[in-house]
Amino acid sequence: MKARVTVTLKPGILDPQGKAIEGALRSLGVGGVTSVRQGKVFEIEIEGADRAGAEAALKSAAEKLLANTVIENYRIELGGQ
């Protein structure tokens, strides 16, 4: 099963990298960009067809390692086979 875990900074946490990207987009003339927040995407393949089990494993992965929950939120998406 394919899965995707997206890790993003919590609202209110300063993101100087996002700010720098925002500035670069502006200098490239990309119009209408009012804010950029940088995050991470993990594309994960997980064995078995048990969606609940996979979701529990991914939650554990996110909590234990992929995200630092002091500053980051995560979102789990499960794909098809």
Added chain:
Amino acid sequence: MKSAVVVFPGINRERDMARALRLASGREPAMVWHADTALPAGTDLVVIPGGFSYGDYLRCGAIAARAPIMDAVRGFAAKGGLVLAICNGFQIACEAGLLPGVLMRNAQLRFICRDVYLRVERSDTPFTRGYNAGQVIRVPVAHGEGNYIADGETIARLESEGRVLFRYSSPDGMIDPNWNHNGAMNGIAGIINERGNVLGMMPHPENHVEASMGRTDGRGLFAGLLDHFKVAA
């Protein structure tokens, strides 16, 4: 003082640290590999040195914090053992849950490698007894992610409990944004845990312990630790 220096792949300050410990204590520290599961018997002080463990992959210190040896380090700290975590070590200690907060990218997005001034906030801890409260020391920093942040409640607790031991300051001890080179909240350069036995700090006192390096401001930390164990013995 029997010390143990934890070595992860990508750590590069372990020899500087071992040298400073040897000069201070006259004893060779044990170098403990990340894959080990136990600390040498009779260890008094565990040091997590600086560097770029696991290439700073994922988040600085994130992977090292989950290495096998860290269970032993957590157990050692839980029993009251002294842990000194410098630079990447501070990041590892935060990721391992030994200290609160996170070290974020420096506010100016630059890697900073130079001497900074630190105001020592307290002298009544094992780590700072070699200094006077309010004393300013000059030590090097070398980091890209040293910008300490924590939620408001945690910062308030750190401050009210006197757990900030080192703060970036001017040469005469003024706390000023112009001297806070990485943007850390409240100019925080080093903190201790609730129990006071784990110190995390971004600067490198181990690099200013010999006259040949130009300054010896870092000696106080090591001399203080040595005194602490002499008195305890």
